[in-house]
Amino acid sequence: MTSALCVEASADNSVSASPSRRSFIRLAGGGVVMAALPLAGCSTTYPAAAVAAWQAPTEATDIRRWMLAHGLLAPNPHNRQPWIADLKREGEITLICDGDRLLPETDPYGRQILIGCGAFIELAVMAAAERGHRVLVQPFPDGEPGALELPAGRVVARLKIERDTAVAKDPLFAQIRRRHTHKGAYDNARAVPADAWKALEMAATERGLQAGAVTEAAAMAQVRRITRESFETEIITPRTYLESARLMRIGPDEISKNRDGISLMGSMVRVMASVGMFDRFEVPVRGSSNYKQTMDRWAAHETGSGYYWISSRTNTRGVQVDSGRAYVRAHLRATALGIDMHPLSQAVQEFAEVKPQYDALKSLLGMAGTGTTVQMLVRVGYGAAGTGPSPRRDVASLIRA
Numbered sequence: 001m002t003s004a005l006c007v008e009a010s011a012d013n014s015v016s017a018s019p020s021r022r023s024f025i026r027l028a029g030g031g032v033v034m035a036a037l038p039l040a041g042c043s044t045t046y047p048a049a050a051v052a053a054w055q056a057p058t059e060a061t062d063i064r065r066w067m068l069a070h071g072l073l074a075p076n077p078h079n080r081q082p083w084i085a086d087l088k089r090e091g092e093i094t095l096i097c098d099g100d101r102l103l104p105e106t107d108p109y110g111r112q113i114l115i116g117c118g119a120f121i122e123l124a125v126m127a128a129a130e131r132g133h134r135v136l137v138q139p140f141p142d143g144e145p146g147a148l149e150l151p152a153g154r155v156v157a158r159l160k161i162e163r164d165t166a167v168a169k170d171p172l173f174a175q176i177r178r179r180h181t182h183k184g185a186y187d188n189a190r191a192v193p194a195d196a197w198k199a200l201e202m203a204a205t206e207r208g209l210q211a212g213a214v215t216e217a218a219a220m221a222q223v224r225r226i227t228r229e230s231f232e233t234e235i236i237t238p239r240t241y242l243e244s245a246r247l248m249r250i251g252p253d254e255i256s257k258n259r260d261g262i263s264l265m266g267s268m269v270r271v272m273a274s275v276g277m278f279d280r281f282e283v284p285v286r287g288s289s290n291y292k293q294t295m296d297r298w299a300a301h302e303t304g305s306g307y308y309w310i311s312s313r314t315n316t317r318g319v320q321v322d323s324g325r326a327y328v329r330a331h332l333r334a335t336a337l338g339i340d341m342h343p344l345s346q347a348v349q350e351f352a353e354v355k356p357q358y359d360a361l362k363s364l365l366g367m368a369g370t371g372t373t374v375q376m377l378v379r380v381g382y383g384a385a386g387t388g389p390s391p392r393r394d395v396a397s398l399i400r401a
């Protein structure tokens, strides 16, 4: 029999429903009904405009817009796309952290937001090189935000662009449009080769960071427990759960209006939301059916060949930006090798309730009692099914001219 609610959730709670035509839905109160769902013709692909940014801009595009058109494809937490590009200075891009696109509950100091900005910078620099331009990246030209301060409205970097035909093209440029975060189930039986792990680690060590892999079965089981417990903590804590809930975009209309956040196109979740049977704002309570279903969806995130981590000895704002530059390079390398990646960030977040899991992770990675910061924890492997692009806002919406 079809399961009660055939859904699959990502670590940021994205849900895609099984496209089954006759489906059983578990009601919030506990009953089960068979729903005659109007699923025929109900597309689960994103509206074309929401993913149009993944099409290559023409070579004729002005260099700064060309760079931005690639930068905005960067991986970033909750797909907030927390960037503003100020183009008032000739030949430069001033990258500003968009204060309206932060995650103050789950990312209280904006560390992950700055990792996303770092990934944006890396892709923009690669795009410039592709068109024969060198970029001087000046991080935080007006000074770094304080360690415990949200970087709202702060200048993250100034990118000074110079024509230089001798600049080397980056071979990873070709992967920018192919890179996608794969949030579904991975093949447990397939190992990632040792030289691939090495390539991922080098993406971080080349920027002065540390990186490593967890592949041994007992240690992987520990990471699975830690990530599951930290996800549970995040969903039962009302303020952190609701931060994600407010960013859910369910169905083509909501996604078209807001090409960011957690985009849900699954048929089931759309139908349930439309008939009032899925309340995105219902915080899961232990023992409830909502809690059980939400935790059941986590299972896919306990699949894969191993975990990749990036850490740093200091946790300056510059190091956080560098972590984003390193992470996206690692993901592009993985893409080139046919390997999927999926950050699982709950355990490395700074909100108080998740500290036991953060400490457990640091202990597992041999970092207990050190000032080391784990910047990224990422599931790695081979996705059982393919994945596609996630929504993006268009270039024009980022620009302040």
Ligand SMILES: Cc1cc2nc3c(=O)[nH]c(=O)nc-3n(C[C@H](O)[C@H](O)[C@H](O)COP(=O)(O)O)c2cc1C
Binding pocket: 010, 011, 012, 013, 073, 074, 075, 076, 077, 078, 079, 112, 113, 115, 116, 119, 179, 180, 181, 182, 183, 342, 343, 344, 345, 346, 389, 390
């Ligand atoms: C710092 C950072 C943290 C992230 N944490 C998570 C996470 O906990 N769970 C998850 O499913 N995706 C996570 N992601 C991936 C983003 O959801 C993803 O990059 C975003 O939705 C855009 O999709 P794309 O990478 O396919 O372009 C994270 C990405 C970054 C850069």
